Amino acid sequence: MKKVAISIGDLNGIGIQLALENHQTVSKIVEPLYCIDSKMLQQASEKLNIPIPNNFQILEEETAPSFEIEPGMVCKESGRYAYNSFIEAVEFAKEKKVDAVCTLPIHKKAWELAGIDYKGHTDALRDFFDAEAIMMLGCPRMYVALFTEHIPLKEVAPSIDEKKLTRFLLDFHRTAKPAKTVAVLSLNPHAGDGGVLGNEEEIIQKAIDNANTTLRQAQGTVAEPVEAFTSPLVPDVAFTPNIRKHYTHYVAMYHDQGLAPLKALYFDEGINVSLNLPILRTSVDHGTAFDIAYKGVELNSLSYVNAIKYIVSFS
Numbered sequence: 001m002k003k004v005a006i007s008i009g010d011l012n013g014i015g016i017q018l019a020l021e022n023h024q025t026v027s028k029i030v031e032p033l034y035c036i037d038s039k040m041l042q043q044a045s046e047k048l049n050i051p052i053p054n055n056f057q058i059l060e061e062e063t064a065p066s067f068e069i070e071p072g073m074v075c076k077e078s079g080r081y082a083y084n085s086f087i088e089a090v091e092f093a094k095e096k097k098v099d100a101v102c103t104l105p106i107h108k109k110a111w112e113l114a115g116i117d118y119k120g121h122t123d124a125l126r127d128f129f130d131a132e133a134i135m136m137l138g139c140p141r142m143y144v145a146l147f148t149e150h151i152p153l154k155e156v157a158p159s160i161d162e163k164k165l166t167r168f169l170l171d172f173h174r175t176a177k178p179a180k181t182v183a184v185l186s187l188n189p190h191a192g193d194g195g196v197l198g199n200e201e202e203i204i205q206k207a208i209d210n211a212n213t214t215l216r217q218a219q220g221t222v223a224e225p226v227e228a229f230t231s232p233l234v235p236d237v238a239f240t241p242n243i244r245k246h247y248t249h250y251v252a253m254y255h256d257q258g259l260a261p262l263k264a265l266y267f268d269e270g271i272n273v274s275l276n277l278p279i280l281r282t283s284v285d286h287g288t289a290f291d292i293a294y295k296g297v298e299l300n301s302l303s304y305v306n307a308i309k310y311i312v313s314f315s
């Protein structure tokens, strides 16, 4: 059975409820090691009124100072604890003590308050491994990879760069191994409409041509090739039912361009995977859900369970 280090996320949020309630299910799929210490676990269990399950394997030592859990509060103490839990999980993976890492959700502002510069796990992993990690979310019916992710919208257009996008497309193709042609989105409304509404599509098209040519040459195809990537698609129709029939994988130019349609369609079952890294890391696709934390609300657990299952399916 695969071993998985589970970073506990922001303890003021819903991650710990997911971990406790799904332990029996998860431990039938993998051997989980939860990156939380006994003091914080006990406190969360009491606050949630959920008993600690048998065989709930945790850390022997504290990795960050204990603090009083305050459901739904953004605070530096829980940000620090969440970050240290993540670091611990990554260390286990680096040392090959576990096969993969699954992360429960963190709060970005809490990380910032704790003095952590990273915008999220992917950003941190990129730095830890000096590798161009790719953020991909979704489920087998639709995965979306993000060319730019956690940056302000005003920085998106200047980030569309031929060389970087070419590299991204090739890395994505190698690591996601899509079976079909991948749909690449344009940036501007109506794909720029021939330059009337913007011209980043020229850069996107060049990157697509570079990546398709490289992949075609690598395959040594003589017959009419099936291209790896489409030309830039018009974003507002790319996710309509008829177009979706043709694709399982999309590349979006920015966060909400890809994740708004994905979450409208598959929020419950979707997961988050970090590609192009020396370790495997999966995550839920949702956040800390502070609005419902510690309120006895029935949670959707599918994303968490699917993030665990993906690890088993990954070879």
Ligand SMILES: NC(=O)C1=CN([C@@H]2O[C@H](COP(=O)(O)OP(=O)(O)OC[C@H]3O[C@@H](n4cnc5c(N)ncnc54)[C@H](O)[C@@H]3O)[C@@H](O)[C@H]2O)C=CC1
Pocket: 014, 103, 104, 105, 106, 107, 108, 109, 272, 283, 284, 285, 286, 287, 288, 289, 290, 291, 292, 298, 299, 300, 301
């Ligand atoms: N993997 C991660 O660490 C992620 C972290 N975040 C961070 O989480 C924080 C909060 O993000 P929000 O935008 O508020 O999104 P969110 O996903 O936490 O919440 C959005 C809505 O979905 C509901 N929801 C989320 N997960 C649920 C579940 N499992 N079951 C039932 N309802 C659920 C919430 O109650 C809320 O109404 C932010 O700091 C964000 O950056 C967001 C996404 C992923």
Ligand SMILES: NCC(=O)COP(=O)(O)O
Pocket: 119, 120, 121, 122, 123, 135, 259, 272, 283
């Ligand atoms: N929108 C995805 C998200 O916020 C999670 O980011 P990361 O923690 O996986 O980098």
